[in-house]
Amino acid sequence: MVIDFDKIAEEHIEAFKGGEGKLDMRAFVDEQARIMYSTLRPGASSGKHQHVGSFEVMYVISGELTVHYDDTIEVVRVGQLHYCPESHFHWFENCTDHDVVYLAIVPTLR
Structure with a gap:
């Protein structure tokens, strides 16, 4: 299956999961997973959240993402x-x- 994000309408989300600023997202969603191509704008953030019945992988295509994971801070770079x-x-x-x-990518585990 090919997922063409150019053919999926872009959502413009303010304060994603209780965070701040703007996140633009194109999402493919079915009963198995949520697959998202996203752009996080400068100064924007998500809210803190837990993955229950799922996990998440985030692959950085461009820019530098600061992630607060449990009690650590990680900087995720291109690649x-x-x-x-x-x-x-x-x-x-x-x-x-x-x-x-x-x-x-956030799969549904149960």
């Missing part, structure tokens, strides 16, 4: 991937003056 296993908490932010573009 790197952040993994948040089931039952863990994370939130992320763009601390730079450039957009961060990433691909995120």
Whole structure:
């Protein structure tokens, strides 16, 4: 199956999961997974959230993403991937003056 994000309407989300600023997202969603091509604007962040019945992987395509994972802070750069296993908490932010573009996959485990 080919997923063409150019053919999926872009959502413009303010304060994603209780965070701040703007996130633009194109999402493919079915009963198996949520697959998102997203752009996090400078200064924007998500809210802190836990993955229950799922996990999340975030692959950075451009920019630099700061991730708060449990009690650590990680900087994820181009070509790197952040993994948040089931039952863990994370939130992320763009601390730079450039957009961060990433691909995120959140499968349904149950």
